[in-house]
Amino acid sequence: MKKDYSLHNKDLSDKMEEECGVFGIYANKKVDVSNLSYLGLHALQHRGQESAGICVNHKGEFRNYKDMGLVTNVFDEEKLAELTGEMAIGHVRYSTTGSSLLANAQPLLINSIKGDLALAHNGNLVNSAEMRANLEQQGSIFHSTLDTEVIAHLVARSFKDNIIEAFTHSLQQIRGAYSIVAMTEDSLIAARDPHGFRPLSIGKLGDSYVVASESCAFDIIGAKLIRDVNPGEMVIINEDGVNSIYYGERELNNFCVFEFIYFARPDSVIGGQSVHLARREMGRQLAKEMEVEADLVIPVPSSGIPAALGFAEESGIPYEQGILRNKYVGRTFIQPTQEIRNLKVKIKLNPIKEIIKGKKVVLIDDSIVRGTTSKLIIKAVKAAGAKEVHMAISSPPVTHPCFYGLDTSRRKELIASNNSIEEICKHIGADSLGYLSQEGLAKSIKANGYDFCTACLDGDYPLELGSGKYDFE
Numbered sequence: 001m002k003k004d005y006s007l008h009n010k011d012l013s014d015k016m017e018e019e020c021g022v023f024g025i026y027a028n029k030k031v032d033v034s035n036l037s038y039l040g041l042h043a044l045q046h047r048g049q050e051s052a053g054i055c056v057n058h059k060g061e062f063r064n065y066k067d068m069g070l071v072t073n074v075f076d077e078e079k080l081a082e083l084t085g086e087m088a089i090g091h092v093r094y095s096t097t098g099s100s101l102l103a104n105a106q107p108l109l110i111n112s113i114k115g116d117l118a119l120a121h122n123g124n125l126v127n128s129a130e131m132r133a134n135l136e137q138q139g140s141i142f143h144s145t146l147d148t149e150v151i152a153h154l155v156a157r158s159f160k161d162n163i164i165e166a167f168t169h170s171l172q173q174i175r176g177a178y179s180i181v182a183m184t185e186d187s188l189i190a191a192r193d194p195h196g197f198r199p200l201s202i203g204k205l206g207d208s209y210v211v212a213s214e215s216c217a218f219d220i221i222g223a224k225l226i227r228d229v230n231p232g233e234m235v236i237i238n239e240d241g242v243n244s245i246y247y248g249e250r251e252l253n254n255f256c257v258f259e260f261i262y263f264a265r266p267d268s269v270i271g272g273q274s275v276h277l278a279r280r281e282m283g284r285q286l287a288k289e290m291e292v293e294a295d296l297v298i299p300v301p302s303s304g305i306p307a308a309l310g311f312a313e314e315s316g317i318p319y320e321q322g323i324l325r326n327k328y329v330g331r332t333f334i335q336p337t338q339e340i341r342n343l344k345v346k347i348k349l350n351p352i353k354e355i356i357k358g359k360k361v362v363l364i365d366d367s368i369v370r371g372t373t374s375k376l377i378i379k380a381v382k383a384a385g386a387k388e389v390h391m392a393i394s395s396p397p398v399t400h401p402c403f404y405g406l407d408t409s410r411r412k413e414l415i416a417s418n419n420s421i422e423e424i425c426k427h428i429g430a431d432s433l434g435y436l437s438q439e440g441l442a443k444s445i446k447a448n449g450y451d452f453c454t455a456c457l458d459g460d461y462p463l464e465l466g467s468g469k470y471d472f473e
């Protein structure tokens with residue numbers, strides 16, 4: 001379904017596209033839920049660096065602590081010691097321009113006559129502007145720009161008296177991408193939208209249950225991955241055990257392909273597929289598709305490493321870690337202005353002259369979004385004495401913005417939306433440029449029962465957008 005949404009309202013004054021990480025634990029024995037949540041969120045830190053929060057539940061009483069910053073900055077031993085309970089949910093939030101506010105930090109707590117509910121949400125609703133306007137007309141007062149608050153108001157206003165039914169009812173009214181972890185006085189709930197855009201998995205730690213955006217959060221606490229929450233499924237965990245309901249019409253499965261390309265951690269497993277191995281296969285496929293003569297395959301660290309390994313294996317060109325990454329710098333995207341982004345690439349990546357000098361190099365990265373990273377790194381690799389630099393990208397060109405929760409920029413900032421591959425090659429200063437084909441990408445990912453949303457690569461948006469906050473320009 002290819003659509004032209006260019007006539008949509010362009011109000012992006014407070015951009016809400018956001019990627020986040022969610023975590024939840026239901027303890028059947030006495031375990032330290034706050035420390036485990038802290039560790040789980042720490043493993044999900046790549047999904048959001050703006051704010052972090054943990055809400056614990058002790059015998060039905062909620063205690064919520066959240067603040068701006070990284071997980072390690074927000075929590076210390078003292079704060080975690082105060083967060084005791086038998087259940088907890090946690091959240092890390094991504095930074096996007098204009099919405100870096102504590103009011104937007106999660107978990108979000110709702111006190112209603114039906115009972116209390118805490119929510120942690122990853123994704124982006126496509127009908128939240130309409131829903132919000134309706135709710136405001138009916139007297140709801142919003143405290144944040146979060147989509148999650150729309151869900152909170154729907155729960156509060158629902159005519160269902162049971163909190164879980166009210167929550168289910170509110171999910172039936174919203175449309176978009178969401179993986180939500182919620183907590184009532186006696187239950188931990190994990191729900192994924194009917195398209196299954198964003199990841200969400202269930203795991204087990206001894207007798208306790210855990211849920212998280214990615215399975216890497218289970219590894220860190222010694223929990224075992226059981227399975228992914230299915231699209232349109234709500235899993236309810238309480239003293240009756242684990243129950244599952246399908247609360248909406250099941251749509252086509254549209255898991256975000258960019259999670260496999262870039263966003264998810266390589267040590268996570270999604271749909272039974274190791275993210276690292278999928279990326280390695282993308283590199284192999286790319287080597288099959290791209291004819292290039294070179295002395296070395298060098299990854300742009302760290303996102304290009306798995307694909308560079310695959311490329312080297314397939315092409316027979318030796319792999320070298322010819323660019324050093326300073327580990328103590330955050331992701332370049334988290335800085336909103338272009339000037340700071342430019343500077344950060346230089347701080348972050350340093351080519352090793354002794355490896356690169358006089359060599360023909362294939363440089364591998366997972367994606368080009370605006371072209372900033374490639375341009376600067378190619379310049380630096382050439383300055384380090386490379387004879388030729390061939391840029392190999394282990395995904396197809398990113399041509400369209402994402403409205404389902406990933407911050408892949410407005411269309412005019414996406415270099416591949418209005419430039420040919422030759423023009424991009426010239427702009428980034430490469431001797432040649434190759435992208436992985438969409439077929440090659442599809443062949444590389446073997447996630448059981450998963451189909452993909454590829455809107456950012458082909459404009460094929462699986463879920464129609466509402467009005468209010470979409471900018472295609």
Ligand code: AMP
Pocket residue numbers: 262300303331333365366367368369370371372373374406407408
């Ligand atoms: P750019 O410099 O704008 O071309 O962005 C491409 C670089 O950013 C690549 O090195 C990617 O690994 C990384 N990247 C791609 N998509 C994202 C995203 N949504 N958030 C943060 N980094 C990204």
